[in-house]
Amino acid sequence: MLALYCGDERQVFLKELPRPEPKSGEVLIRVGLAGICGTDLHILQGYHGFQGVMGHEFVGVVAGPQSSSWLGQRVVGEINVSCGRCDLCRRGLPRHCRIRQVIGLKNRDGVFASYLTLPAANLVAVPSQVEDEAAVFTEPLAAAMAVMEAVSLAGKSPALVVGDGNLGLLIAWAMARSGIEVHLAGHHGAHLALAQPYGVTTFLEKDLPPGDYEVIVEASGSRSGLDLALARIRPRGTVVMKSTYADRYPLDPAALVVPEVRLVGSRCGSFGPALRMLARRWIDPRPLIHRRFPLSQGLEALAWAQGPGVLKVLLDCREEG
Amino acid sequence: MLALYCGDERQVFLKELPRPEPKSGEVLIRVGLAGICGTDLHILQGYHGFQGVMGHEFVGVVAGPQSSSWLGQRVVGEINVSCGRCDLCRRGLPRHCRIRQVIGLKNRDGVFASYLTLPAANLVAVPSQVEDEAAVFTEPLAAAMAVMEAVSLAGKSPALVVGDGNLGLLIAWAMARSGIEVHLAGHHGAHLALAQPYGVTTFLEKDLPPGDYEVIVEASGSRSGLDLALARIRPRGTVVMKSTYADRYPLDPAALVVPEVRLVGSRCGSFGPALRMLARRWIDPRPLIHRRFPLSQGLEALAWAQGPGVLKVLLDCREEG
Numbered sequence: 001m002l003a004l005y006c007g008d009e010r011q012v013f014l015k016e017l018p019r020p021e022p023k024s025g026e027v028l029i030r031v032g033l034a035g036i037c038g039t040d041l042h043i044l045q046g047y048h049g050f051q052g053v054m055g056h057e058f059v060g061v062v063a064g065p066q067s068s069s070w071l072g073q074r075v076v077g078e079i080n081v082s083c084g085r086c087d088l089c090r091r092g093l094p095r096h097c098r099i100r101q102v103i104g105l106k107n108r109d110g111v112f113a114s115y116l117t118l119p120a121a122n123l124v125a126v127p128s129q130v131e132d133e134a135a136v137f138t139e140p141l142a143a144a145m146a147v148m149e150a151v152s153l154a155g156k157s158p159a160l161v162v163g164d165g166n167l168g169l170l171i172a173w174a175m176a177r178s179g180i181e182v183h184l185a186g187h188h189g190a191h192l193a194l195a196q197p198y199g200v201t202t203f204l205e206k207d208l209p210p211g212d213y214e215v216i217v218e219a220s221g222s223r224s225g226l227d228l229a230l231a232r233i234r235p236r237g238t239v240v241m242k243s244t245y246a247d248r249y250p251l252d253p254a255a256l257v258v259p260e261v262r263l264v265g266s267r268c269g270s271f272g273p274a275l276r277m278l279a280r281r282w283i284d285p286r287p288l289i290h291r292r293f294p295l296s297q298g299l300e301a302l303a304w305a306q307g308p309g310v311l312k313v314l315l316d317c318r319e320e321g
Numbered sequence: 322m323l324a325l326y327c328g329d330e331r332q333v334f335l336k337e338l339p340r341p342e343p344k345s346g347e348v349l350i351r352v353g354l355a356g357i358c359g360t361d362l363h364i365l366q367g368y369h370g371f372q373g374v375m376g377h378e379f380v381g382v383v384a385g386p387q388s389s390s391w392l393g394q395r396v397v398g399e400i401n402v403s404c405g406r407c408d409l410c411r412r413g414l415p416r417h418c419r420i421r422q423v424i425g426l427k428n429r430d431g432v433f434a435s436y437l438t439l440p441a442a443n444l445v446a447v448p449s450q451v452e453d454e455a456a457v458f459t460e461p462l463a464a465a466m467a468v469m470e471a472v473s474l475a476g477k478s479p480a481l482v483v484g485d486g487n488l489g490l491l492i493a494w495a496m497a498r499s500g501i502e503v504h505l506a507g508h509h510g511a512h513l514a515l516a517q518p519y520g521v522t523t524f525l526e527k528d529l530p531p532g533d534y535e536v537i538v539e540a541s542g543s544r545s546g547l548d549l550a551l552a553r554i555r556p557r558g559t560v561v562m563k564s565t566y567a568d569r570y571p572l573d574p575a576a577l578v579v580p581e582v583r584l585v586g587s588r589c590g591s592f593g594p595a596l597r598m599l600a601r602r603w604i605d606p607r608p609l610i611h612r613r614f615p616l617s618q619g620l621e622a623l624a625w626a627q628g629p630g631v632l633k634v635l636l637d638c639r640e641e642g
Contacts, residue, residue, distance in 0.1 A: 088555075088556060093556060093557060096556035096557065096580065096581070150581070226574075234409075235409060235414060235417035236414060236417060241574060241577050241578050242578065243574065243578065244574050244575040244578045244579065245574055248571035248572060248573055249571070249572045249573075249574055250569035250570070250571060250572075251569060251570045251571075251572040252569055252570075253547075253562060253564065253565050253566055253570055253586075254565040255586075256562050256584060256585075256586030257562050257563065257564065257565045257586040257587065257588055258565065258586070258588055259417065259586065260417070260471070260585075260586045260587055260588055261586050262583060262584070262585045262586070263577060263583070263584040263585075264577075264581075264583045264584075265574075265576075265577030265578040265579070265580065265581045265582050265583070266578065266581055267578055267579055267581055
């Protein structure tokens with residue numbers, strides 16, 4: 001099968017690999033659509049030191065084993081493969097499993113391929129009314145909605161989201177759907193416009209009016225985004241950090257200690273709420289799709305995704321012919 | 322009156338100043354003992370850009386006006402002077418008042434002097450059984466106990482405190498008194514020994530056994546302390562930052578985002594609980610007193626306080642003769 005592979009020294013290339021064999025408890029999934037995420041691009045800059053098949057956002061169909069009750073089912077999949085036995089798994093934190101694998105990110109092949117294997121326990125069925133083009137956003141939408149696990153938004157209106165990329169827009173949409181007033185600051189008028197149908201008030205960063213916020217979500221993946229968040233956070237407020245990036249951030253300890261500010265890291269989220277939002281069409285992520293490439297043009301797709309102002313780039317991984 | 326004064330360009334000198342006049346709602350306090358805090362030393366390195374009479378830890382006696390119901394009362398004083406009218410004061414966060422003054426730290430003269438003025442609203446009476454040598458620790462003990470406002474410790478045993486200076490020891494004592502198991506990591510065997518009577522398990526930092534913690538309090542005021550805290554924090558755990566320092570900390574965003582760690586700034590605390598701990602002798606801070614200088618030797622005292630491994634240095638501010 002064809003796969004987009006990250007080798008040592010971060011070279012990415014298309015590679016013919018044998019179709020993977022599901023182990024006990026696992027299924028074989030034929031990948032339909034896959035999404036390119038900012039984290040995939042960070043891998044190319046050395047983040048995680050990952051080697052293997054790239055990618056973690058996908059929707060697909062279970063293709064084996066023949067004995068599986070999932071056979072033929074359209075699915076999305078939790079990206080963390082956990083042991084179920086370590087102290088963190090037993091505390092109900094399987095996404096933080098001490099020996100976890102993460103598809104396309106850590107010690108396990110990802111989804112930029114015709115097939116992948118996953119434990120059946122990681123599968124979530126996709127409701128029929130959710131098109132592939134929406135279902136492929138389940139994982140990033142779940143990550144966006146994890147903001148609401150990291151901080152209670154009740155009574156903290158308006159909240160500010162910094163960053164108008166895919167993640168920032170998904171976060172702003174999801175927060176707005178929770179009923180609070182959301183401000184979104186970014187750099188691209190065309191991206192900001194996508195938030196307005198959700199009742200989000202949008203600003204170019206340079207035009208953000210004075211004032212502070214009790215909750216700010218940093219989703220720009222840039223140093224300037226965290227600068228803005230820390231400059232605008234109210235005393236005793238919470239900055240949720242959603243984005244990783246390769247550089248170090250020069251944190252002034254007094255910027256946290258004196259105003260007693262909280263800086264809260266947030267990564268993955270639960271698929272259930274995200275799929276409900278998609279099935280009810282309370283969030284329609286399809287306007288984020290910027291361009292779609294066949295897997296055989298995966299290198300072009302990665303290059304395209306790194307362009308300025310590009311939103312979601314999809315890979316169509318269905319085998320041709 | 323004599324005062325230890327920080328001028329522009331961070332020169333510190335003894336200065337004769339007129340005795341301050343209490344304004345409406347204020348009292349005049351004759352300072353008894355005052356404590357030198359790490360933050361006072363940071364001011365000398367340019368932190369805050371403060372100019373004026375230094376110092377914020379004190380115990381004293383109300384000396385005016387004659388009409389005050391506080392006259393003759395032994396008191397400690399909340400260091401933040403707030404407006405009572407801004408949005409943060411009205412939200413119950415007067416220590417974060419938008420136009421606050423802070424004695425010896427921000428726009429208001431401090432306590433390294435024979436007298437200071439404070440709003441009567443800032444005063445807290447010292448119970449008779451609390452000696453001056455203990456009462457002078459009310460403010461730093463309140464700051465230490467603010468850790469328990471910043472994070473719930475219930476079920477998060479053991480917790481780790483990093484730093485065996487005054488603040489780290491007060492924090493370790495107060496946390497241990499709350500009934501949880503406390504580990505303390507530091508560099509000075511003699512300091513660590515002061516924590517053992519409270520049932521704290523102590524380690525030289527280099528000997529801290531492997532493992533992670535759900536709560537870590539950074540009280541070392543050093544980059545290496547925060548390095549240790551972030552290396553040892555459990556996924557979804559909380560690092561409480563108690564210390565400011567002049568440098569920037571090179572924060573790896575992934576160190577917060579991937580394990581979903583919380584970094585919580587914490588500054589001042591409530592005097593009531595601290596005075597109760599002192600009055601019941603559940604915490605006796607007097608073993609922290611390293612040396613005592615008269616105010617007239619304030620410069621020597623500041624120099625002494627900067628020595629390696631020095632704990633609390635007190636100034637006796639009672640006018641001589």
